[in-house]
Amino acid sequence: MKLVVENVGFEIGGKKILSDVNYSFAEGKRTAIIGPNGAGKSTLLKIICLLNEKFFGKVTLDGEDIKTLGRKKISQVMAILPQEKENPADLTVRQLTFFGRFPHRKIFGGETKEDIEEVERALKITRMKEFENRQVSTLSGGERQRAWLAMTLAQNPKILLLDEPTTYLDISHQLEVMEIVSGLNKNFGMEIIMVLHDINHVRIYCDEVVVIKNHEIFAAGEPEKILTAETVEKIFEVKADTFINSQGKKIIMPTSVLKK
Ligand code: ADP
Ligand code: MG
Numbered sequence: 001m002k003l004v005v006e007n008v009g010f011e012i013g014g015k016k017i018l019s020d021v022n023y024s025f026a027e028g029k030r031t032a033i034i035g036p037n038g039a040g041k042s043t044l045l046k047i048i049c050l051l052n053e054k055f056f057g058k059v060t061l062d063g064e065d066i067k068t069l070g071r072k073k074i075s076q077v078m079a080i081l082p083q084e085k086e087n088p089a090d091l092t093v094r095q096l097t098f099f100g101r102f103p104h105r106k107i108f109g110g111e112t113k114e115d116i117e118e119v120e121r122a123l124k125i126t127r128m129k130e131f132e133n134r135q136v137s138t139l140s141g142g143e144r145q146r147a148w149l150a151m152t153l154a155q156n157p158k159i160l161l162l163d164e165p166t167t168y169l170d171i172s173h174q175l176e177v178m179e180i181v182s183g184l185n186k187n188f189g190m191e192i193i194m195v196l197h198d199i200n201h202v203r204i205y206c207d208e209v210v211v212i213k214n215h216e217i218f219a220a221g222e223p224e225k226i227l228t229a230e231t232v233e234k235i236f237e238v239k240a241d242t243f244i245n246s247q248g249k250k251i252i253m254p255t256s257v258l259k260k
Pocket of ligand 2: 041042043083163
């Protein structure tokens with residue numbers, strides 16, 4: 001779907017949180033949003049899916065204003081995995097996954113065949129089927145993140161928004177999440193917009209990158225072009241070097257904080 005952000009801004013108590021953001025997301029692609037802590041990345045993600053409605057400017061989906069479309073319509077096509085998630089007490093993985101079906105439910109409707117199929121599909125893709133009857137609170141970090149991902153997938157979104165999906169995970173579980181997400185894009189054409197911190201994940205797993213710094217877009221485009229050692233130094237104020245890995249790919253390595 002065509003998602004376009006026009007002159008978007010957001011303020012709290014006179015403090016600028018985002019200003020003058022203009023961006024046309026690449027349809028059906030994987031886009032990363034990166035930038036320092038507090039830059040406004042999560043705020044932008046929440047604006048896009050109408051979790052934050054008090055923004056200035058305009059966001060359109062296939063040419064229609066998202067404020068006119070409203071929360072229910074938006075949640076039928078967009079799902080978000082937020083940065084902070086409350087641990088659902090006494091819920092099994094399967095019950096949590098079913099929550100993803102709410103936007104598609106009729107007010108007094110029960111579970112439909114489609115609900116069950118989507119839940120099964122989400123559990124399978126995230127490899128959570130074997131954990132379906134486990135309490136979410138008993139899962140490891142990697143399993144828990146996959147359970148939340150199953151819930152967002154059961155929503156069967158056309159656009160999937162992920163806010164730091166790999167934070168707190170070890171290296172192998174980080175890559176596992178990136179592979180699952182890339183598979184969703186490749187196999188189902190799901191459009192992905194995700195906030196990431198790892199520059200090399202962006203370079204390997206994303207088609208586009210939007211850099212947010214000081215509450216506005218600092219740079220945007222192809223990761224290989226945007227995320228060079230030189231620009232990484234400017235974005236994060238660190239010293240960075242370039243290495244070539246065993247597959248001949250350039251890897252950017254931040255090595256120290258630049259003295260101010
Ligand atoms: P990021 O995700 O890039 O780390 P956020 O979008 O979460 O940044 O936040 C950007 C800035 O806005 C931060 O300085 C944060 O403290 C501030 N902010 C976000 N939400 C609120 C809020 N509800 N009240 C006050 N300040 C907020
Ligand atoms: Mg954030």
